[in-house]
Amino acid sequence: LIFLAHLGFEGVDYYYNITTTVIGLIRDGDESAYRQEIEQLSLWCSHNNLELNTLKTVEMTVDFRRKPPALPPLTIMNSTVAAVDSFKFLGTNISQDLKWDIHIDSIVNKAQQRLYFLRQLKKFILPQALMTEFYSAVIESVLCSSITVWFGAASKSDIRRLQWTVRTAERIIGVHLPNLQVHLQSEETGRKHHPRPFSPWTQPVCTSPLRQTLQIPEH
Secondary structure, eight states, rough: OOOEEEEEOOOOOOOOEEEEEEEEBBBTTTTTTHHHHHHHHHHHHHHEEEEEEEEEEEEEEEESSOOOOOOOOOOTEEEEEEEEEEETTTTTTEETTSOOHHHHHHHHHHHHHHHHHHHHHHHHTOOHHHHHHHIIIIIIIIHHHTTHHHEEEEEHHHHOOOOOOOHHHHHHHTTTOHHHHHHHHHHHHHHSSSSOOOOOGOOOOHHHHHHHHTTTTOO
16 A cells, blocks of 8 residues: 655744655555654654644545555544545646546646637737747646656547647647657656756655665665
């Protein structure tokens, strides 16, 4: 089992928000390591003048067994954390079944709504170059957000819907627009030639069993 807890923080003095994710691996029904990690996080927050916002905290379980057992709810500071089937993390909707239907529905709907503004620009007879820039900044950016994460697992019907949005924008502007596969290849090529440097701020927080699985040393 893998648990994902989306935790929202609120600073006591400065009222700023920090978002983090705790991933826990549970084996043989033993949740002690996972719950201990949450307790340590709560303790760390209290020692650093941070308060966990349990109203914005959710828990999602990923379990592919046919009949997953019912698990006790997670409690933080005497507040029960809501269990959800999906949640949005850094703009990407992650589902319990690790499918991308919900995320693709979201970005397609958002992109189609923005096609209205593209049509309005055409009514004002804007140059094609400016409309193409608008498409790249406002519509294409939505369709290609975190594309390397979800595109490879998207269904054929979802890909057709995505490409239909691109083709619609293409007809409105009157120029050829690159399909999403081109952007995917560009992203993958860019990551190979310019790998993201390691940062201690992006190091995952793992429970002890998961540390052993991934061979991450304890601190």
